[in-house]
Amino acid sequence: MGEGILKNKSMNFAIRIVNLYNFLNETKQERIMSKQILRSGTSVGANIREGQFAESPADFIHKYSVAQKECSETLYWLELLNKTNYITTEQYVSLDTDCTELMKMITSSIITRKKSLSLTPNPVSYTHLRAHETGRNL
Numbered sequence: 001m002g003e004g005i006l007k008n009k010s011m012n013f014a015i016r017i018v019n020l021y022n023f024l025n026e027t028k029q030e031r032i033m034s035k036q037i038l039r040s041g042t043s044v045g046a047n048i049r050e051g052q053f054a055e056s057p058a059d060f061i062h063k064y065s066v067a068q069k070e071c072s073e074t075l076y077w078l079e080l081l082n083k084t085n086y087i088t089t090e091q092y093v094s095l096d097t098d099c100t101e102l103m104k105m106i107t108s109s110i111i112t113r114k115k116s117l118s119l120t121p122n123p124v125s126y127t128h129l130r131a132h133e134t135g136r137n138l
Contacts (some may be wrong), residue, residue, distance in 0.1 A: 003052055003109075005105075006048055006102075006105050006106070006109065007045070007048060007049065007052065008102070009102055009105065010044050010045030010048045010049075010067075010096075010102060011045050012068045012098075013041065013044065013045065013098050013099065013102055014042045014044065014045045016033035016040060016041075016095060016097075016098065017037060017038060017041030017042055017074070018038065018042065020034075020037065020041075020087070020091075020095065021034045021037065021038040022034075024037075024081070024086060028086050029122075030035035030086055031086050033077055033080060033081055033084075033086070036073075036077050037074060037081070038080065039138075040070045040074040040077060041070075041077075041099075042075045043067070043070040044070045044071050044074065044099075044106075045067075046064045046065045047063050047064070047070060048063070048064065048067050048106070051063030052061045053068065057113055057116075057117050059109055060113055061113055061114065064106050064109055064110050064113075065110060067106050068103060068106045068107060068110065071099055071100075071102055071103040072103070074102075075099050075100070077094050078092055078096050078099065079092070079096075079110060082110040085087065098124060
């Protein structure tokens with residue numbers, strides 16, 4: 001899976017969340033849950049973007065893990081909005097499907113990065129090599 005696909009999907013999802021926020025605010029006069037879902041739903045893409053420029057593999061995993069948590073929170077708010085009749089079942093299913101797809105892609109990226117880390121041998125320092133050659137303990 002290309003990072004460009006995830007970047008585009010998360011941007012498109014954020015746009016849908018902004019539109020949902022506007023709908024809830026203007027049409028339904030809902031202020032609290034709409035702000036919560038705006039924060040979590042747009043944070044997904046922001047954390048993916050940060051992760052793409054991570055300083056280390058651990059930083060990448062951390063940023064993508066935060067995006068994963070934000071997806072989970074967004075799914076919660078979507079479910080609550082649906083169960084309280086602020087959004088229709090059709091709206092819910094569509095947004096839930098997109099968010100779940102993002103979550104799977106993020107999870108897959110995290111797993112792939114973790115596997116690549118476990119396949120990478122630990123670097124050995126010159127000091128350790130020299131100690132091994134001379135039989136000294138460090």
